[in-house]
Amino acid sequence: MRTPGVLARAVLLCHDCGVPALITSQFPKSPVAALASGERSRVALRAALLARGSEQEELFSLARRARDATWPVREVETRSVIELSNVCQQSCNYCSMAKESKLKRYVIKQGQLMERVEFLHALGRRVLVLQSGENDSDNFVGHVAKCVAEIKRRFPDLELILSLGNLSHRQYVRLREAGAERYNLKFETSSPSLYSMWKPGDSLDQRLACLRDLIAIGFKTGTGNITGMPGQSLDDVIDDLLLLGKLDLTMMSCTVFIPGEMCGYRDEPMGDVDIALNQMALMRILYLTRLMPTTSCLERGKKGGQLAGLMAGANTVTIHDGTPEEFKKLFPIYSTDRCSPDQARCAAIVHDAGLSFGKAPLI
Ligand code: SF4
DSSP states (O other), X not given: OOOTTOOEEEEEEOTTTOSEEEEEEOOSSOHHHHHHTTOOOHHHHHHHHTOOHHHHHHHHHHHHHHXXXXXXXXXXXXXXXXXXXXXXXXXXXXXXXXXXXXXXXXXXXXXXXXXXXHHHHHHTOOEEEXXXXXXXXXXXXXXXXXXXXXXXXXXXXXXXXXXXXXXXXHHHHHHHHHTOOEXXXXXXXXXXXXXXXXXXXXXXXXXXXXXXXXXXXXXXXXXXXXXXXTTOOHHHHHHHHHHHTTSOOSEEEEEEOOOOTTSTTTTSOOOXXXXXXXXXXXXXXXXXXXXXXXXXHHHHHSTTHHHHHHHTTOOEEEEOOSSOHHHHTTOOSSOTTOOOOOHHHHHHHHHHTTOEEEOOOOO
């Protein structure tokens, strides 16, 4: 039996003094009951982020009920990802593909890309993610625009989600005009100082300006954060949750920090998967109509983590069957040994969550 006011604890940094500390939270009643009755205070959000055991199960159950009331068909959007290029101009401390890494670089040519798209379309996939490191050269963006136009010409029923990082307004317009419908650009953190620490040479202001551009241009836009990062407090995570509510989004995401072998933060501890899962449940409860993926990094962080993401209200899975085999190891966005779920693996967790493959319609 759950004890009201249970003391929950997480190892994070204290928001006020910035010193590593055990943060504790004491909430006078069940945070789930408070959320269910419409409470959205920081105290309730904090308590929910720290929920464990039966309290966490209740939180997930509330999130699932919210999802299933919004999408009664109980289908998840099933996407495939093609990792177009690992060339990157950024120096993110949490990523093994930063420009300083000695990785062999590649860009997939149009012919090889179209072979993969044809294969995925024949499998029945109707949503594709085209992802790459950040490369704002007109040469590369022009290449992507040509690929997008060719995909839309040959497969007009395929919906394309781009994830290419910060580009100029003009470049985003070019990609939208080529036919791409959606764009994913995570803000990573709502804290300007953490953002600059994690991504030296870039700024949160710049990131948010790009997000506003994407939305204004007409992309159905997604964004999100990373939890468990060095220097991040629980209050920062709450700020991330609230920032998601200030943007006109179609998609949202939360990932957990995995220290990749080649990244600047390789010696830092892995993020707490339970906090990431609790945040996902809160995102579903707060922002009913947005698509939300359950990501492979949850599985890397904890066995069963990706299924738990669906149990916490996610309604999207990404199948890693688009990138040609020869390039897969060259895209270690969080780890050279990352979990890349194939169709069978995704089908199993979707089935176990009582859902089915399909396309949760955009709302
Ligand atoms: S997270 Fe993206 S932008 Fe940052 S280094 Fe990795 S690939 Fe580049």
